[in-house]
Amino acid sequence: MKIVLLGSGNVATHLAKALKGKGEEIVQVYSQHLDNATILAQSIATEAIGDLNEIKQNADLYIISVKDDAIESIAKSLKNVTGLVVHTSGTTDINILSSQVTKAGVFYPLQTFSKEKEVSFENIPLCIEANDDSQLTILSNLAAKISREVYKLNGEKRKVLHLAAVFACNFPNHLYALANKILSQNNLDFEIIRPLIAETADKVMSNLPENVQTGPAVRADESTLNKHLSMLTDMPELQNIYQTLSDSIKLTLK
Amino acid sequence: MKIVLLGSGNVATHLAKALKGKGEEIVQVYSQHLDNATILAQSIATEAIGDLNEIKQNADLYIISVKDDAIESIAKSLKNVTGLVVHTSGTTDINILSSQVTKAGVFYPLQTFSKEKEVSFENIPLCIEANDDSQLTILSNLAAKISREVYKLNGEKRKVLHLAAVFACNFPNHLYALANKILSQNNLDFEIIRPLIAETADKVMSNLPENVQTGPAVRADESTLNKHLSMLTDMPELQNIYQTLSDSIKLTLK
Structure with missing residues (x-):
């Protein structure tokens, strides 16, 4: 297939490399910032615009992989x-495309992409619609x-999945960052907590999370909960998060 | 070393198997519920009491691995x-032991243990004090x-670590459970989101979490944030958590 890629961000970059790796022909990479298009285009040996x-105008597939609020204006062109x-957005309706073009679709990879890290597309759920x-x-x-x-x-299902992904990915990553904030204020290295993070995720690969919850809240261990809350007196934002999430865990006990 | 193990819960069980596997001699397993002691003792071929x-009275090491509020009464005996x-608690002071016995210590494995899942102790940080x-x-x-x-x-450092562990493990697991709640209400299987959870954790094995945050909050994408909040209208508890954590992520942008 001849493919035109519109976008040069994290999703566009990883998708381009995966498609190219499987022999698909990416004939152009567009970005409103030509510099960004050029970086990606060079890495997959194609034209930047x-x-x-x-x-x-004669490609088989146009993949719009830009910020949600820029999809419509690109579709118009x-x-x-x-x-x-197609677009690659979790939250954007297909109608934004089908109101502009005859053949419309969605190609949404459910994964977190950072330029810092390679990912293997093989294990990435791809949610499609046309x-x-x-x-x-x-x-x-x-x-x-x-x-x-x-x-x-x-x-509708895709939007639900995108919402669930915020709970399963974006929020946990932020909690890792808050853990690191607590550690670094006490001169402890993030390294010490990495095995715990890895095991916590690994545990739900073969279990449902509600069946393997651990920690003071699920034990209704008020003594530890109160100790922790008092340790966070100087960090009211973290104290509020601790209280909110512990209360939510305790609700599952009822 | 001759070791007496006091406790038969998740930590005691995994610790017993690891020590036995390295040739240590566990001479007794105690639990106030003899049935529980018997199950663990049989699995490592020793005596239950x-x-x-x-x-x-003549063992080299006594490991108290029970609920925090039961440590002191066992130490008295x-x-x-x-x-x-020694005890294996993250939050309990060593003094609770040294006020009762001559030789006191702490042997705290920083990991989440469930009876459902084997873990390899090799990669588990062990925090010790004496x-x-x-x-x-x-x-x-x-x-x-x-x-x-x-x-x-x-x-003090151990207590900080235990607090950070709640943010890095217990809370993320609960967020996985909330993601599953959203998915299952829409007849979507938890399986679809597992690769995302695995990658989110894997990403911070070689990066700091604050450097790889993704999602609508860190992009200050108010349109998506508002869509998600409105999707949670019938789940006010989740709506509150969504708002609290998104606000906290946005604070990191300032």
Whole structure:
């Protein structure tokens, strides 16, 4: 397939490398910042463009992988293409595309991407949607080339998944950061807590989290909870989070 | 070393198996519930007792691995032993032992233990403390037999570590459970989100979490934040947690 990639951020970068790795032909990379497009385009040996008017009109697939609020204006510039146009957003409706183009779809990788770290696409769930069955088949075949986990989900389910992902990924990572804040204020290195983080995640690979909860709140150990809250007197923001999450854990006991 | 183990819960069980696996001799397992002591004692082929008066007085090491509020009463029953007496608690002061016995210490494994899952002790940080240097050396040698990560920490640092562990382990696990609550209410399986959880933890094995935060809050993406909050209207507890943690993430941007 001839693919035009619109975007050069974390998702676009990882997706481009995965597609290229499976032999797909990425014919252009667009970014409103040509410099960014150039960095990504060079890494996959293709053309970079910084002007939407230069987009090739004869590609098979256009992947819009930009901030949610920029998707619509890019879709408008693709009104005349005959290929399939997809976005990679968890929260954005497919209608934002199908109101502009004939063949519309969604290609949402459920993963956290950072430029700092390579990821293997094989294990990344890809959630796909299209506005007709033949386009869904095309997306499904493409997705299956780079991932073993392909889910056909409508927009409502995809939005639920994106919300759940904030609880399962963004919030835990922030709690790791707060743990590091507590440690570093006491000259303890983050290294000491890494095995605990790894095991906590590993435990729910074969269990449901509600069945393996540990800690003072689930034991209703008020003595430890109160000690911890008093240790956080000088950090009221963390004290509030400690109280809120401990109360929520205790609710599961009822 | 001849070791008496007082306790038969998750920590006691995993510790017993690790010590036995390295050739240490566990001569007794005590629990106030003899049935529980018997289950653990049989798995490591030793004697179970349910009466503190039956404790052997000539062991080298007594490991008290019970709920925090039960440590003191057990320590009182060990007043006449000459061996080293340690507890495995993150939050309990060493003084609770040294006020009762001559040789006191702490042997705190920083990990989350569930009976459902085997863990390898090799990668578990062991935090040790003792009321004199020769006992600290004995504990250090023992700890090094079962783990590659041994930390000599005083009680204050150990308590800080225990608090940080709640943020790095207990709270993230609860957030996984809340993610599953959202998914299951929409007939989506927890399986779909497991790769994301694994990658989120894996990412901080080689990065600091504050450097790899992703999601709508750190992008100050108010549109998505508001969509998510409105999706949680029927779950006010989760809505409150979403707001609290997103606000905390946004504070890091200032």
